[in-house]
Amino acid sequence: MKNALITGITGQDGAYLSQHLLKEGYKVYGLIARRSTDTLWRLNYLGIENEVELIEGDMTDISSLIRAIKISKASEVYNLAAQSFVGTSWSQPILTAEVTGVGVTNILEAIRLLDPSIKFYQASTSEMFGLIQESMQSENTPFYPRSPYGVAKLYGHWITVNYRESFNIHASSGILFNHESPLRGIEFVTRKVTDAVAKIKLGLSDELRLGNIDAKRDWGFAGDYVEAMWMMLQQDKPDDYVIATGKTTTVRDMCKIAFDHVNLNYDDYVIIDPKFYRPAEVDVLLGNPTKAKEKLKWEPKTSLEDLIIMMVDADLGRIKKQQQRG
CATH class of the missing domain: 3.90.25.10 (UDP-galactose 4-epimerase, domain 1)
Incomplete structure (x- = not known):
């Protein structure tokens, strides 16, 4: 049985990814920030709240990330944690930079220090394209983010590439276009x-x-898009992929x-x-998912x-x- 650690497990993508990994036979652990309100409603909605193991931690505290990786014994880490609402990033730009940007470095550094063989997935975003430089955006389209959120995500994207090239970590980024669901x-x-x-x-x-x-x-369905995340970490070589409907x-x-x-x-x-x-x-x-279709054999279904x-x-x-x- 494989073990996976998901940061941002209480979010939309974290819940659907947990469901998918459980179906694939994984033991699923989730990093959860301390909150006084109920953040587990999405896991509850999918009926999997009692099937995942939650570990308290924070993306800005590398010691808690190291602890979470040790407890989970994860062979795959999916980083979905972020301040992920674009509108809020203008009113809270520093928080967005620390969690959505620097937080990626924290977890990559934790992996490098503990076990560089761990496979890593970074949740990148189409918001990095921002002021679009091409009518249809692919992995080769230049980035031009238009919000503090997009800028922070771009840092997270490039630091993932840097750790892949510098330390030979199996680190892949999914450049996901808008994906929605009842969650x-x-x-x-x-x-x-x-x-x-x-x-x-x-x-x-x-x-x-x-x-x-x-x-x-x-726009696509989040339940379809999390399958692409998992597919990326099953590849022999790490890479970056646009995930979209086209x-x-x-x-x-x-x-x-x-x-x-x-x-x-x-x-x-x-x-x-x-x-x-x-x-x-x-x-x-508007995303161009050709590479994902050809290399991952991924197709949006909904x-x-x-x-x-x-x-x-x-x-x-x-x-x-x-x-x-x-």
Whole structure:
């Protein structure tokens, strides 16, 4: 049996990756930051809360990372921990830099000191492309991040490459484009939309306030994308891969899919609010997943329509349960 350690296990990707690794027969350990609120709801939602072993630690404390690697005896480490909300990175840029950027160095250094044969996965992001230099972004497209989050992730990406080349560590980065699910945080636009649609349909709200609804994104299902993470660490040689659908959709069209599913017209409810415009907007992101398809044999399985319907139905179910309990 293989042992894996996942940082950020309580997030969307951490939960789905845990589920996937358990299916593959792994013993799964997760690094968890000390919090007074319940952060395990995603693991609970997937019914795997009692199947993973949690270790307290923090990405800014290398001693806790060393301890976690020793306890887990991991042969694979997946670094998904980050301050991962782009909007927050402008109001908390130093925290974002320390956790999302320097935190990557901390865990790579822990691996180097303890056991350089451990395989490492770094969660990179399409936000590193930012002000896009090519209409379709691949592993060779120049980066131009447009947020403190994107800048911090770019540092994490390049330090992963550096440790791979300097210390011969099997370290790979997945440059993941937007990936969503019913486990997405409410602050992210897809979940904000599907949650609002459910509330409007159930008579609990009458509007949805958004910023730039003409921004275009390449959206996929998180459950599909975590399989690519695992596939990267099964390769003989480490490398970097763009994980995307290769299709782009506006926020406006995504809203239309969500409202259409409950037989409502999005024009009647969506209000443009300048408060939600970003200081530096990323207008279009469109990934080229050719390398992942050819080398990893990875393909996205879930269409955007199916994904949004899945999320709306999950939010409808969640809110109805709350009403019944209420």
